[in-house]
Amino acid sequence: MKRVILPLLFSLCLCSCAEPTPEYDEFFYGFDTYISVKVYEDHHYLFNGFKQKAETFSKECNRFVESDVIGVRQINSLVYDDQWLKVSDDLYDCLKKAVEYTELLKGYFSIYLGALSHSWDVALKDGQVLSEQDVEISMIYGNGTKLEFWEQGQSVRKSNYGEIDLGAIAKGYYLDYVKKCFDVYDMKKYIVDAGSSSILLGEKPTEDGLYTIKIKSVENTYIEAKNTFLSTSSIDNQIYTVEGKQYSHIIDPKTGYPQTLNQTCIVLTDSGTLGDVLSTSMMLMDIDKVKEAEEQFNAKAIIIREGQIIYQNPNIKVVNG
Amino acid sequence: MDKKKLRNDLLLIVPLLVAAIIALVVLLTRKTNKPLVAKVYVSNEVVQTIDLSDTSERDYTIQGKNGELIVHVHDGSIKVSKSNCPHQDCVNQGEVKDTNHPIICAYNEVYIVIEGASDYDVEI
Numbered sequence: 062m063k064r065v066i067l068p069l070l071f072s073l074c075l076c077s078c079a080e081p082t083p084e085y086d087e088f089f090y091g092f093d094t095y096i097s098v099k100v101y102e103d104h105h106y107l108f109n110g111f112k113q114k115a116e117t118f119s120k121e122c123n124r125f126v127e128s129d130v131i132g133v134r135q136i137n138s139l140v141y142d143d144q145w146l147k148v149s150d151d152l153y154d155c156l157k158k159a160v161e162y163t164e165l166l167k168g169y170f171s172i173y174l175g176a177l178s179h180s181w182d183v184a185l186k187d188g189q190v191l192s193e194q195d196v197e198i199s200m201i202y203g204n205g206t207k208l209e210f211w212e213q214g215q216s217v218r219k220s221n222y223g224e225i226d227l228g229a230i231a232k233g234y235y236l237d238y239v240k241k242c243f244d245v246y247d248m249k250k251y252i253v254d255a256g257s258s259s260i261l262l263g264e265k266p267t268e269d270g271l272y273t274i275k276i277k278s279v280e281n282t283y284i285e286a287k288n289t290f291l292s293t294s295s296i297d298n299q300i301y302t303v304e305g306k307q308y309s310h311i312i313d314p315k316t317g318y319p320q321t322l323n324q325t326c327i328v329l330t331d332s333g334t335l336g337d338v339l340s341t342s343m344m345l346m347d348i349d350k351v352k353e354a355e356e357q358f359n360a361k362a363i364i365i366r367e368g369q370i371i372y373q374n375p376n377i378k379v380v381n382g
Numbered sequence: 383m384d385k386k387k388l389r390n391d392l393l394l395i396v397p398l399l400v401a402a403i404i405a406l407v408v409l410l411t412r413k414t415n416k417p418l419v420a421k422v423y424v425s426n427e428v429v430q431t432i433d434l435s436d437t438s439e440r441d442y443t444i445q446g447k448n449g450e451l452i453v454h455v456h457d458g459s460i461k462v463s464k465s466n467c468p469h470q471d472c473v474n475q476g477e478v479k480d481t482n483h484p485i486i487c488a489y490n491e492v493y494i495v496i497e498g499a500s501d502y503d504v505e506i
Contacts, residue, residue, distance in 0.1 A: 090491055095484065272504070283502060291506065298474050
């Protein structure tokens with residue numbers, strides 16, 4: 062009997078080595094996009110928490126839509142310099158990190174140019190360009206704005222008329238939360254995709270554990286990676302041409318104009334928040350500055366211009382299809 | 383060991399092993415023959431399933447959360463040809479033929495994804 066059963070069992074094992082099926086495979090709405098969560102281990106009770114956190118935190122970070130939570134919209138409405146506003150733990154922590162990165166990456170990243178960003182968005186969609194005067198005034202307001210923090214009261218206050226915009230950091234911060242949850246339960250096999258610009262990779266349940274990520278901006282080119290955050294900024298699908306000049310959606314904090322040096326930046330880091338910030342900032346950096354930022358923040362980057370990779374960190378595995 | 387017993391064991395084990403190895407090679411190397419299907423979700427509920435093996439040109443009107451979208455299908459590809467959303471990101475995304483590459487209209491909470499086997503896990 063053993064001689065029949067053992068080979069049968071062995072055969073079954075071989076046949077089961079096909080593409081793994083996730084235990085949990087769902088997506089839900091948040092941060093103006095869909096977040097896809099695939100987990101190859103069973104801890105399904107975590108996942109309602111992910112949905113709820115995405116819903117709440119994305120409302121807090123939304124500076125346009127009125128909602129039932131206190132968030133960036135209310136911070137931007139603060140009129141008096143001495144007015145404190147109590148916010149949630151997450152928003153408080155995210156804002157602190159955002160301000161820290163604005164300082165560390167001065168000239169490449171700023172959370173205070175929300176009003177200018179919105180003005181450009183409206184103008185470019187109408188086929189127009191902001192006047193130099195409008196840009197200058199918005200820059201004065203934005204650069205003169207400061208966020209202050211009161212730890213005990215978990216409160217913030219904003220001075221001046223600039224508007225906070227957490228669009229370049231919120232999804233990454235959310236993914237940091239998701240990673241912490243996975244770590245608490247010692248879960249390793251997952252992939253969380255927050256709209257393709259912010260991705261959390263655990264390990265794929267295959268022998269090498271590597272996920273294959275296709276790079277849209279470069280033909281037939283893929284990254285293989287695991288156990289990392291993968292953040293992407295790109296002007297693909299977000300370019301406006303007005304009077305023969307191209308404009309993107311990323312505002313250069315030095316000039317106030319939405320023109321970037323690079324087409325696409327992909328950053329691998331061990332923090333979603335940092336990854337999001339760096340992928341946006343690196344759109345404005347030359348290669349020397351990119352290498353400096355990699356060193357400073359322990360990150361790895363790929364820089365793409367005109368459909369070609371012009372810089373690739375040697376520790377990123379890139380393959381051609 | 384009895385030579386006859388050993389021979390009988392091998393006659394049983396070897397064909398099973400060979401069959402299993404062949405099955406494994408086929409499973410690991412095959413390109414999918416499963417017809418691709420596109421699913422259209424509105425607020426996380428499937429509202430339309432589209433068979434992409436049908437290569438005819440056709441349009442589907444989708445009622446999103448805040449308005450209507452026209453989804454155009456042709457020759458195995460799918461795109462949003464018209465939408466009432468303010469940013470038109472879904473329209474600008476263009477044609478999609480691959481799995482793991484969803485079309486998203488955040489304003490209408492519409493998510494369109496082609497399902498099936500793919501050579502990659504995610505596209506950025």
